Amino acid sequence: MKTQAALRPYDVVLIGGGIMSATLAMLFKHLEPTWTIAVYERLPEVGQEASAAWNNSGTGHAGLCEPNYSVENADGTLDFTRAVEINEQFQLTRQLWASLVEAGILGKPGTFVNPVPHLTLVHGQRDVDFLRRRHETMSAHPLFANMRFSDDPKVIGEWAPLLTDGRESAEPIAATRDITGSDVDFGELTGQLFHHLRWQDVEIHRNCEVRGLRRNNDGTWQLRVDWRTDNDRLTRKVDARFVFAGAGGWALKILQKAGVAEAHGYGLLPISGRFLRCDNPEVVERHDAKVYGKAPAGAPPMSMPHLDTRIVDGKRAVLFGPYPGINPRFLKKGSLFDAATSVRRDNVAPLSAMLGDNTELIKLLLSQVTMTRKKKLAALREFAPGIRPEDWTMVSAGQRAQIVKPDAERGGVLEFGTEVVAAHDGSIAAVLGASPGASVAPAVLLQVLDQCFPRYSRLWEPRLRELMPTLGQSLSNDARLARQTMARTAETLGLAGREVD
Ligand SMILES: Cc1cc2nc3c(=O)[nH]c(=O)nc-3n(C[C@H](O)[C@H](O)[C@H](O)COP(=O)(O)OP(=O)(O)OC[C@H]3O[C@@H](n4cnc5c(N)ncnc54)[C@H](O)[C@@H]3O)c2cc1C
Incomplete structure (x- = not known):
């Protein structure tokens, strides 16, 4: 393999070609048009890992339907702070997309975002009562004013016929519905952003894997890039003033290679996912909703079942899942050794503590790996009792790499959100974790800008x-302001506006 001397120092190098790098590159180009930017992606195309359409659920997470973002306190009051936080962040996302559509940078909104109502479905009197109380509290908030509640199977059947077709059980059910929800093709969005950036002199190098990083004497970073062409393979050295590891599940690996002290103690728990997918037009046309149910007691949020309309390449389909399981890879196209090689002296204790505290979760994940198709279909029937097994095929989703971080009391804890980890001098940063990741990418990346470029914040605001x-x-x-903002972005993005009673 040939090695080439270091290329000119770029102002910004982004490792990985997913939605995070695409969004951050777009922000940099808007803020500092003269900065030199290069992206290195290990696969032959961008947007093929977690951001690819069928590797995630495509929910525009806004806290409208996910039961885990609103919890009941011991005194019976509802804590929906997390739902509000995510909704506020998603409103920024909608504004960014609307501005890019207006500027002609993104194509027709229907190519990447579509209106799909968000529903929460519950079974049993206890949960029906909880959902009613939840609706009473949340619908009084300006960001959730469009949420409607019903415990009438007829109304629920009008909202989403698959939920009531063939339902014979006398068990009470209830649902909330918010028509302002959306389905997003994050892979298409990533592609459109990079397509524009390429014309703005952002270098996008595919088949290029960043294998190593070290500090230069002047404080910049030198990246070692394994560069593959059709008939050659060479190692290139690339210098950068700022590095962003938008490497998805491999982002921690990049921070570890760079020896970033702030990442010490961090580890990852890799979780695979599978979906049941249905393309039968007769079924697909009877479902226009993303319906979230409650995760089984003690199960993590990513096992929260949902029955989703997906719109990809203009075609509608329905998916159900995500049937989480254990798989040692941190990326779908990662290595079987990812988990083993990420264990370091500094994260052994947090990882062991997390495993000790989460034996039930590990058992659940292992049991899902061996779950039969019959049992998987039974889980789907709790949502859609009338389904026909032959309409559904099993597909693999992307890998989630959930954050494990040190904790003073418990040694190590498992986190289910998205987190920015940056070096103290702001020269390198990464985004770790999974959902609501893609939906809130702009808000997360604003944190990267704040943490790494504090001197610029006044200028950039x-x-x-x-x-x-x-x-x-x-x-x-x-x-x-909430009403005006939602109305403006709904109009530009072709999303549903306010519910009219
Ligand atoms: C099953 C599942 C369901 C999800 N559902 C939702 C949802 O409904 N809504 C939502 O908002 N989010 C969802 N998410 C989360 C969302 O998909 C992620 O937050 C988002 O796609 C992460 O984007 P990214 O750019 O960080 O990573 P990725 O899209 O994974 O991109 C990382 C890229 O980096 C490349 N790379 C890695 N290492 C290197 C290296 N060393 N050199 C060069 N290139 C490298 C990879 O090949 C990859 O292309 C889901 C995730 C999963 C797995």
């Missing part, structure tokens, strides 16, 4: 507001 006008304002505290 007005330019960021051109893309996200309500940046820095709380929509929760201003019902009028």
Whole structure:
């Protein structure tokens, strides 16, 4: 293998070609058009890992339907802080996409985002009562004012016929529905962003894997890139003033290679996923919703079952899942040794503590790996009793790499969100974790900019507001602004506006 001397120092190098790198590159190009930017992607195409359409569920997470984002306190009050936080973040996402559509940077919105109502479905009197109380509280909030509740099977059947077709059980059911929900093709969005960036002189190198990083004497980074062409393979050295590891499940590996102290103690729990997919038009046309149910008691949020309309390449389909399981890879196209090679002296204790604390979860994940198709279909029938097995095929989803981090009391804890880890000098940063990741990418990446470029924040704020006008304002505290903002983005993105009673 040939080795080539270091190339010119780029202002920014992004490792990985998923939605995170695409969004951050777009923000940099808007803020500093003259900065030099290069992206290195190990696969032959961008957007093929977690961001690819069929590797995730495509839910535009806004806290409208996910039961785990609103929990009941011991005193019976509802804590939906997390739902509000995610909704506020998703409103920024909608604003960024709307601005890019208006600027002609993104294509027709229907190519990557579509209106699909978000529903929560529960069974049994206890959960029906909880959902009613949840609706009463949440629908009084400006961001959830479109949420409707029903415990009438006839109404639920009108909202989503598959939920009531063939339902014979006398067990009570209830649902909430919010028509402002969306389905997103994050893979298509990633592709469109990179397509534009390429014309803006952002270098996008595919088949290029970053294998190593080290510090230069002047504080910049030198990346060792394994560069594959049709008939050659060479190692190139690339210098960068700022590095972003948008490497999905491999982001921690990049921080570890770079010796970033802030990543010490961090580990990952890899979780695979499978979906049942249905393309039969007769079924597909009877379902226009993303319906989330409650995860079984003690099970993690990613095992929360959901029956989803998906719109990919203009075609509609329905998926159910995600049947989480254990798989040692941190990326779908990663290595069987990912988990083993990520264990370091600094994260052994947090990882062991996390495993000790989560034996039930590990058992559940292992049991899902061996779950028969019959049992998987039984789980689907709890949502859609009338389904025909022959309409559904099993497909593999992307890999989730859930964060394990040190904890003073418990030694190590498992986290289910998305987290920014940056070096103290702001020269390198990464995004770890999975959902609600892609939906809240702009908000997460604004944190990267804040943490790594504090000197620029004053300068950049007005330019960021051109893309996200309500940046820095709380929509929760201003019902009028919330209504106006949602109406504007709904119109530009072709999403549903306000519910009319
Ligand atoms: C089953 C599942 C369901 C999900 N559902 C949802 C959902 O409904 N809504 C939602 O908002 N989010 C969802 N998510 C989360 C969402 O998919 C992720 O947050 C998002 O796609 C992460 O984007 P990324 O750019 O960080 O990573 P990725 O899309 O994984 O991209 C990382 C890229 O980096 C490349 N790479 C890695 N290492 C290197 C290296 N050393 N050199 C060069 N290239 C490298 C990889 O090949 C890959 O292309 C889901 C995830 C999963 C797995």
